[in-house]
Amino acid sequence: MSQKHANYPSLAGRTVFVTGGGGGIGAATVAAFAAQGARVGFCDIQPAPSKKLVAQIEARGQTALFAECDLRDIAALRAAMAAVRAKFGPITILINNAAHDDRHDFLSVTPEYWDDRIAVNLKHAYFAAQAAIPDMRAAGGGAIVNFGSVSWMSGSADLSAYATAKSAAHGLTRVLAREFGPDNIRVNCVVPGWIMTERQIEKWLTPEGEKLIDERQCLKRKLVPDDIARTVLFLASDEAGAITNQTLIADGGWV
Ligand SMILES: NC(=O)c1ccc[n+]([C@@H]2O[C@H](COP(=O)([O-])OP(=O)(O)OC[C@H]3O[C@@H](n4cnc5c(N)ncnc54)[C@H](O)[C@@H]3O)[C@@H](O)[C@H]2O)c1
Secondary structure, eight states: OOTTSOOOGGGTTOEEEEETTTSHHHHHHHHHHHHTTOEEEEEESOHHHHHHHHHHHHHTTOEEEEEEOOTTSHHHHHHHHHHHHHHHOSOOEEEEOOOOOOOBOGGGOOHHHHHHHHIIIIIHHHHHHHHHHHHHHHHTOEEEEEEOOSTTTTTOSSBHHHHHHHHHHHHHHHHHHHHHGGGTEEEEEEEEOSBOOHHHHHHHOOHHHHHHHHHHOSSOSOBOHHHHHHHHHHHHSGGGTTOOSOEEEESSSOO
């Protein structure tokens, strides 16, 4: 992240947990928190890029810990969070980033595939919050950032189970913000637009896609993972101390 971007003193020394931190927006978010002096733990299913990310962060004299897990397994997710807590102390910032946006034809979705989509796109966010909130309560407060998606707002097709899970992130945000506001725990939802992660570029950035960005976004540039990481930093920091129960769309004005 460039030197010209903001520094948030309230993030220094905090223990942060990021789901799916080994790639894409998650990796940019892990690096951004580490650059703020936070102690960042993250889980991912992909050990090689995750370990590389930790090595890059440590080479800068910053702090990160990778706990490998498939977060469709809630026991494994809890164990990953416990490992981060044991090393860095109570988790007071939780970034529910992980998801998997594979396309699917509505009429072909089986109950098993549906369950798997909900497990990779929604269920873990609920249980990660359940695991972190006692730490936040004991610490006198905390921040949770859930991840939605503009896909269901902009009317994308071929993503019905993913979009159903992503729209639920908004509802989860609203109930947790209400339930744990008295504990000074802020809960918000970031809604990325089309962000140029490696996966998006490899799988879906066609000349037609480029044209669509030009037509649909107000801002005529490709959005990148750091755009979202910076939004997340702000929401997690004390600068956003009065902001909870909100959805913040960071899509360059697509929807
Ligand atoms: N990139 C976009 O255009 C876009 C648009 C809208 C919303 N989003 C949202 O932003 C968030 C991040 O998306 P992204 O584009 O960076 O995704 P990505 O696919 O690039 O990265 C997701 C990360 O999660 C990890 N992961 C996937 N399944 C896992 C599992 N079972 N267990 C543990 N880790 C797992 C992956 O290994 C990867 O490192 C998601 O919530 C997504 O829905 C992204």
